[in-house]
Amino acid sequence: MILHGYFRSSAAWRVRIALHLKGLTVEHRYQHLRKGEQLSPGYLALNPQGLLPSLVLDDGTVLTQSLAICEYLDEVRLEPPLLPGDPVSRARVRAFAQAIACDIHPVQNLRVLKALQARGQTAEDTQTWAAEVIARGFDALEALATDRTGPFAFGDRPSLADVFLVPQMANARRFGVDLRWPRLNAIEAACLDLSAFAETHPDRQPDAE
Numbered sequence: 001m002i003l004h005g006y007f008r009s010s011a012a013w014r015v016r017i018a019l020h021l022k023g024l025t026v027e028h029r030y031q032h033l034r035k036g037e038q039l040s041p042g043y044l045a046l047n048p049q050g051l052l053p054s055l056v057l058d059d060g061t062v063l064t065q066s067l068a069i070c071e072y073l074d075e076v077r078l079e080p081p082l083l084p085g086d087p088v089s090r091a092r093v094r095a096f097a098q099a100i101a102c103d104i105h106p107v108q109n110l111r112v113l114k115a116l117q118a119r120g121q122t123a124e125d126t127q128t129w130a131a132e133v134i135a136r137g138f139d140a141l142e143a144l145a146t147d148r149t150g151p152f153a154f155g156d157r158p159s160l161a162d163v164f165l166v167p168q169m170a171n172a173r174r175f176g177v178d179l180r181w182p183r184l185n186a187i188e189a190a191c192l193d194l195s196a197f198a199e200t201h202p203d204r205q206p207d208a209e
């Protein structure tokens with residue numbers, strides 16, 4: 001398989017973590033977001049959204065959207081599971097991951113910040129707004145993570161909730177958010193003790209700048 005990513009893409013980092021947890025190795029190809037390589041004709045032919053990540057399967061099938069990719073990996077490689085067994089817990093883990101993927105992360109996207117700046121917002125305004133969205137989202141995540149029975153967001157092993165949270169916390173730092181959420185901080189620390197999270201960290205990627 002081939003993973004198209006970029007060291008700083010938090011959506012690509014989610015997939016790197018899931019692959020590592022599943023013990024799967026892939027070839028990595030890099031699209032430099034600041035140089036606009038995600039919008040090159042070659043990449044758009046793979047992913048018409050022009051977003052990272054994309055995962056190309058061995059038969060050439062292209063999968064897009066990090067949540068869909070992570071769930072695909074969870075379905076084809078059952079161990080260790082990234083979703084709990086019972087339906088209510090599964091829904092809660094998915095809700096946590098989707099709060100990040102659908103509600104918190106999208107507004108820090110390069111194209112969104114650029115579009116706002118093209119409409120007259122200063123870089124400082126857009127950064128401040130992005131940081132506010134993250135902080136409001138993290139208030140909710142801290143409240144959603146109340147029934148922890150282990151070191152991770154939901155239980156004693158990492159789930160999709162953790163896979164999505166850790167990259168978002170790195171984004172929060174980049175946007176200058178003061179990380180004042182004790183449960184989220186404890187979850188992140190537990191995750192970063194695992195090689196699946198530590199070795200896939202943006203700073204440790206070959207394309208890191």
Ligand SMILES: N[C@@H](CCC(=O)N[C@@H](CS)C(=O)NCC(=O)O)C(=O)O
Nearest residue numbers: 009010011051052065066109110111
């Ligand atoms: N919902 C998508 C979001 C993907 C996404 O926003 N990727 C960012 C990098 S983290 C990107 O490619 N941005 C390029 C751009 O804004 O042009 C997913 O989860 O895969």
